[in-house]
Amino acid sequence: MPGSPPPARLAAFRPGDLTAEQRRLYDRLLDSPRASAPRPFPLADEEGRLRGPFNAMLLNPDLGHALQELGGAVRYRTGLTSRQREIAILAVAGHERSDYEWKVHSHAARLEGLTEAQLAGLRGGGDCPFDDPAERAVLEAARELLRTGDLTDDRFAASIGALGQTRLYEVITLVGYYRLLAAQLRVLRVDG
Incomplete structure (x- = not known):
């Protein structure tokens, strides 16, 4: 069927089939702040199978624990x-055309007051009307990182001026983490 997502490359783990290590990670994920955060759908489906990038984390619980900790x-x-x-x-x-992350985080962004015009600009890479200089700096730094993998000296200086070194470091780390998740979701054909 045209437009339908390709089939998933990783079956969702059923809670009853998990190893002890997988179960510890599973329980940790369901006990984390992300499980209670406002979402368009729960972290686990009606059968208790994890959605999105969290199911794949069960493939290697050591990596999964590290990823979920970084994500938190x-x-x-x-x-x-x-x-x-x-x-x-x-x-x-x-930028990554990550539908799962878009569904989850556009919902969260609306709750934070982002407008439909701002969301449309973010989704398409176009103009985003942000009045707050720090919000503009976050967007400009994130977009340059996504396009080039680096920041020019001018963008770096402007970002430091608007955000400070620590906040810029946090933006760089956040972009890298979510880009990693987007790659995992894409390769494993995770739809949600």
């Missing part, structure tokens, strides 16, 4: 505002 840090333990964080995540989701 970039999502919940930085100095970025919730709006700044969602702007950077949606810049990645739009």
Whole structure:
């Protein structure tokens, strides 16, 4: 059928089939702040199978624990505002055409007050009307990182001026983390 997503390359793990190591990670994910965050759909389906990138983390629980810990840090333990964080995540989701991340984070962004015009600009890579200089700096840094993998001296200086060194470091890390998830979701054909 045209337009339908390709079939998943990784079956969803059923909770009853998990090893002890997988179960520890599974329980940790379902007990994390991301499981209770406002989402357009729950972290696990009605049979308890994890959605999105979290199911794949069960393939290697050591890597899964490290990834989920990094994800928790970039999502919940930085100095970025919730709006700044969602702007950077949606810049990645739009650039990488990551439908799962777009569904989850556009929902969160709306709850943070981002407008439909801002979301459309983020999704398509176009103009985004952000009045706040720090929000503009986050978007400009994220987009340049996504396009080139680096920041020019001018963009670096402007980002430091608007965000400071620590917040810029957090943006760089956040972009890298969500880009990694987007690659995993794409290769494993995860739809949600």
